[in-house]
Amino acid sequence: MNLQASPSLRSAGRPRRSMPGFGLSLGYSTVYLSFVVLLPMAALAASAARLDFEGWIKVLSDDRVISALKLSFGSALFAACVNLVFGPVCAYALVHFRFPGRRALDALVDIPFALPTAVAGIALASLYAPSGPMGKAILELFGVQVGYTPLGVTLALIFVGLPFAVRTLQPVLRDLDGEAELAAALLGADRPRIWRRVIIPSLAPAMVTAFALSFARGAGEYGSVIFIAGNFPRLSEIAPLLIIIRLEENNYAGASAIAVVMLLVSLSCLVLINLFQALIRRRLGYA
Amino acid sequence: MKLQLESVTRRFGHRTVVDQVSLDIMSGQLVGVLGPSGSGKTTLLRLIAGLETSYEGRILFDGLDASQLSLQARGVGLVFQQYALFRHMRVFENVAFGLRARSGKSRLSSVEIRRRVNELIHLVQLEGFEDRFPGQLSGGQKQRVALARALAVEPRLLLLDEPFGALDAMVRRDLRRWLRSVHERTGRTTIFVTHDQEEALELADRVIVMNAGRVEQDADPDRIYDDPASSFVFEFIGEASRVPVQIRDGLVWFRDRKLISPRVEAPDGPAVLHLRPEHVRRVEGEGSIDVSVVAGRRIGPRRRLGLEIRGGFGRLEMDADAAAPIRIGDQFRVEITGGRVYAPSQLRPPQ
Numbered sequence: 001m002n003l004q005a006s007p008s009l010r011s012a013g014r015p016r017r018s019m020p021g022f023g024l025s026l027g028y029s030t031v032y033l034s035f036v037v038l039l040p041m042a043a044l045a046a047s048a049a050r051l052d053f054e055g056w057i058k059v060l061s062d063d064r065v066i067s068a069l070k071l072s073f074g075s076a077l078f079a080a081c082v083n084l085v086f087g088p089v090c091a092y093a094l095v096h097f098r099f100p101g102r103r104a105l106d107a108l109v110d111i112p113f114a115l116p117t118a119v120a121g122i123a124l125a126s127l128y129a130p131s132g133p134m135g136k137a138i139l140e141l142f143g144v145q146v147g148y149t150p151l152g153v154t155l156a157l158i159f160v161g162l163p164f165a166v167r168t169l170q171p172v173l174r175d176l177d178g179e180a181e182l183a184a185a186l187l188g189a190d191r192p193r194i195w196r197r198v199i200i201p202s203l204a205p206a207m208v209t210a211f212a213l214s215f216a217r218g219a220g221e222y223g224s225v226i227f228i229a230g231n232f233p234r235l236s237e238i239a240p241l242l243i244i245i246r247l248e249e250n251n252y253a254g255a256s257a258i259a260v261v262m263l264l265v266s267l268s269c270l271v272l273i274n275l276f277q278a279l280i281r282r283r284l285g286y287a
Numbered sequence: 288m289k290l291q292l293e294s295v296t297r298r299f300g301h302r303t304v305v306d307q308v309s310l311d312i313m314s315g316q317l318v319g320v321l322g323p324s325g326s327g328k329t330t331l332l333r334l335i336a337g338l339e340t341s342y343e344g345r346i347l348f349d350g351l352d353a354s355q356l357s358l359q360a361r362g363v364g365l366v367f368q369q370y371a372l373f374r375h376m377r378v379f380e381n382v383a384f385g386l387r388a389r390s391g392k393s394r395l396s397s398v399e400i401r402r403r404v405n406e407l408i409h410l411v412q413l414e415g416f417e418d419r420f421p422g423q424l425s426g427g428q429k430q431r432v433a434l435a436r437a438l439a440v441e442p443r444l445l446l447l448d449e450p451f452g453a454l455d456a457m458v459r460r461d462l463r464r465w466l467r468s469v470h471e472r473t474g475r476t477t478i479f480v481t482h483d484q485e486e487a488l489e490l491a492d493r494v495i496v497m498n499a500g501r502v503e504q505d506a507d508p509d510r511i512y513d514d515p516a517s518s519f520v521f522e523f524i525g526e527a528s529r530v531p532v533q534i535r536d537g538l539v540w541f542r543d544r545k546l547i548s549p550r551v552e553a554p555d556g557p558a559v560l561h562l563r564p565e566h567v568r569r570v571e572g573e574g575s576i577d578v579s580v581v582a583g584r585r586i587g588p589r590r591r592l593g594l595e596i597r598g599g600f601g602r603l604e605m606d607a608d609a610a611a612p613i614r615i616g617d618q619f620r621v622e623i624t625g626g627r628v629y630a631p632s633q634l635r636p637p638q
Binding site for chain 1: 336337338357358359361363364365367369371372373374375376384385388389436437439440
C-alpha cells in the first residue's frame with residue numbers, strides 16, 4: 001500500500017466536519033433524551049399494555065373520560081387561538097413603541113411563566129369564581145358564569161399560554177423589516193392590508209410555533225386549572241385531573257390508558273402543526 | 288410633478304439634521320442629492336417621502352402642502368437603501384403589490400395587473416425571475432425589483448435612497464446607465480441620494496451638494512465640477528490639493544512668485560489655494576514651484592503623482608502619462624494653471 005496516498009484516501013472516505021464535537025454532542029443528546037423522554041414514555045406504554053382490548057373499550061367509552069379529553073384539548077385549542085390574536089398585538093406594542101412602563105409590561109408577560117401554577121390557579125379562582133369580584137360582575141352584567149365552567153378552564157389556559165405566544169413572536173417582530181411596512185404604505189396599502197399582506201405573512205411561521213407551544217402547554221396544564229375549573233365530572237373536569245383520580249383509586253391501568261390517549265392526541269397534533277409549518281414556510285419562500 | 292421645499296428644518300433633539308433647506312424641483316428633472324454620511328441627505332429624502340413627519344417649513348407637491356397627505360395618498364415611489372422587498376412574496380407579487388392595493392374605481396382587473404407587471408418586469412430586465420423570492424436574487428436584481436415595484440403605481444415623484452450603495456462597481460455602472468435610460472423613457476421627476484460624487488455627476492441633470500444639513504451648492508454637474516461654490520464642494524467633488532498662498536491686490540502669490548493670473552475675490556493676507564491634479568503642469572526652466580515626486584499610482588490611462596513642495600509647504604497631485612519616465616525622488620518644477628481661492632465665508636472645515 002502506498003503510504004503517501006493514505007491520508008488523502010482517508011479524508012476522501014470520511015470528510016472532516018468543520019464544526020467540532022459532533023460525536024460528543026449527538027451522543028450526549030441521545031442518552032439524555034433516552035433517559036428523560038423515551039424511557040418514561042416506554043414505561044407508560046408498558047403500563048397501559050396491561051389493559052386488554054375490552055379494558056381499552058371500557059376506558060375509552062366512558063363518557064367521563066371522553067368529556068374530560070374533549071375539555072382539555074378543546075379548551076387548549078381555543079386558548080391557543082385567543083393567544084394567537086393577543087400575542088401578536090402585545091408583542092407589536094412591546095417591540096415598536098417606547099412608552100413609560102414598557103419594561104414593566106414586558107416583565108409582566110413572564111409572570112405566568114414564573115408564578116407557581118397553583119398560585120396562579122388560586123388567584124384566578126378567587127377572582128373569577130361566581131362569588132369573586134370579577135366573576136360576580138361578569139355574571140351580573142352578561143349572565144355568564146366564568147368560574148367552575150369550561151369557560152374558566154379556557155381562561156386559565158389563556159393565562160398560561162400567553163407568554164409562549166408573546167415571547168415567540170417578539171424576536172421575529174423585532175427583526176421584521178419596519179421599512180417593508182412603510183414601503184407597503186407608500187404603495188397605497190391601508191393598515192388592514194399591511195397587516196394582512198405584510199406583517200402577518202412575515203410572522204406566520206412564528207405564529208404557528210406560538211400556537212403549538214400554547215396549545216401543548218394548555219392541553220397538559222394542571223395546577224392553574226383545577227382551582228378555577230371546579231372539577232365537576234362531565235362538565236369541567238380536565239383529563240390530567242382524571243388521571244390523578246384514577247391513580248388515587250389505584251386504577252393504574254385506567255390512568256395509563258387516559259395518559260396514552262393524551263400522548264397520542266398531543267403527538268398527532270404536533271406532527272400536524274409541524275407539517276403545516278413546513279407547508280407555509282415553503283409557500284412563503286422561507287425554505 | 289413640481290416639488291417645493293420652503294426652509295425645511297428637521298431637528299433630532301438639539302441636533303439640526305436638515306437646516307433651512309429650500310428647493311424648487313421641476314417636473315421631469317433627475318436630481319442627485321450628494322453629501323457625505325451625516326449630511327442630512329437621507330433625512331431630506333425621508334421628509335419628502337413623508338416618513339418623517341415633524342419638521343419646520345413647508346413641503347409642497349404641485350403647490351399643495353404635503354403634510355396634509357397620508358403616505359398612501361402622496362403618490363411617492365421610494366426605493367429604499369436596503370430595498371425593503373416583501374421577503375415572503377415572489378418577484379411578481381412584489382411588483383404587483385401596489386396595483387392590488389388600489390380600491391374602488393382605480394382598481395385594475397387581474398388581466399390588466401398581469402399585463403402591467405410583465406411590462407415592468409421587462410423594463411427592469413428580470414424576465415424569467417417572476418417566481419423567485421427576494422432571498423434568491425442578487426443585490427442588483429433586488430434593486431431592480433424595488434424599482435419596478437415603486438414604478439408600478441406610477442408615482443408622481445420617484446425617490447431613491449443610495450440606490451447603488453450596496454452593489455459592486457461593475458453592477459453600479461450598468462445600473463446607473465440603465466436608470467438614466469429608464470428616466471429618459473418615463474420622464475418622471477426623480478430624486479436620488481448618494482455619497483458618490485461620480486454617480487451624482489454622471490447620472491443627474493442637477494446636483495444638490497449637502498453638508499451638515501445645509502445646501503452647499505445647487506447646480507448642474509458642469510458647474511459643480513468647474514465652479515464649486517465652496518471649499519467643501521471643491522474637496523468633496525474630486526481630487527483636491529491645498530497650497531498655502533498670499534493674496535495681494537487680488538493676485539495669488541506663492542512665496543515670491545505670482546501663481547495664477549486671474550484676479551480672485553479674496554481679501555489680502557494668507558489664504559489657501561485649492562487645486563485639482565489637472566491644474567498642475569510640469570514645466571522646463573522657469574516654473575513657479577519646486578517639487579519632488581513622493582508617490583505614484585495608476586488611475587486609468589494616466590498616472591497620478593504625489594508631489595511634495597520643496598521647503599515643506601505641503602503636497603500637490605498631478606497627472607502624468609503612464610509611460611512617462613518619472614521615478615520617485617525626481618525633482619522638477621511645475622506651474623499652476625487653475626484652481627480656486629475661497630473667501631473666508633466660503634471656507635468649510637475639511638471632512
